[in-house]
Amino acid sequence: MARAAAEGTWWDLAACSSADPDLFFPISASGPALAQVMRAKAVCATCRVRPQCLQFALAEGPMEGIWGGATEEERRVIVAHHSASPRPSRSVAAVPA
Numbered sequence: 001m002a003r004a005a006a007e008g009t010w011w012d013l014a015a016c017s018s019a020d021p022d023l024f025f026p027i028s029a030s031g032p033a034l035a036q037v038m039r040a041k042a043v044c045a046t047c048r049v050r051p052q053c054l055q056f057a058l059a060e061g062p063m064e065g066i067w068g069g070a071t072e073e074e075r076r077v078i079v080a081h082h083s084a085s086p087r088p089s090r091s092v093a094a095v096p097a
């Protein structure tokens, strides 16, 4: 998170800046840790820079913890979904005359 702070001003507006950092690093995303995940996500839900945070985490690649309101596993699914999305065709036939 310190790296994010150094790279952009969005971090200055983070709702979690005054929260316990441990809240955002549960030991898992299920079982007894689920309540912690939900509390962290509740903070993220109020965060004005949630999109920027999620974009940062997606761009950084695998990182532990909850970023942008998403767990590591949820971010993995987002990345996989985007990787599987068909891209617009750039063939000559697709270009309008």
Ligand code: SF4
Pocket (backbone or CB within 6 Å): 014, 015, 016, 017, 024, 043, 044, 045, 047, 048, 049, 050, 051, 053, 054, 066, 067, 068, 069
């Ligand atoms: S979206 Fe969540 S983790 Fe990201 S800056 Fe906001 S409160 Fe912190």
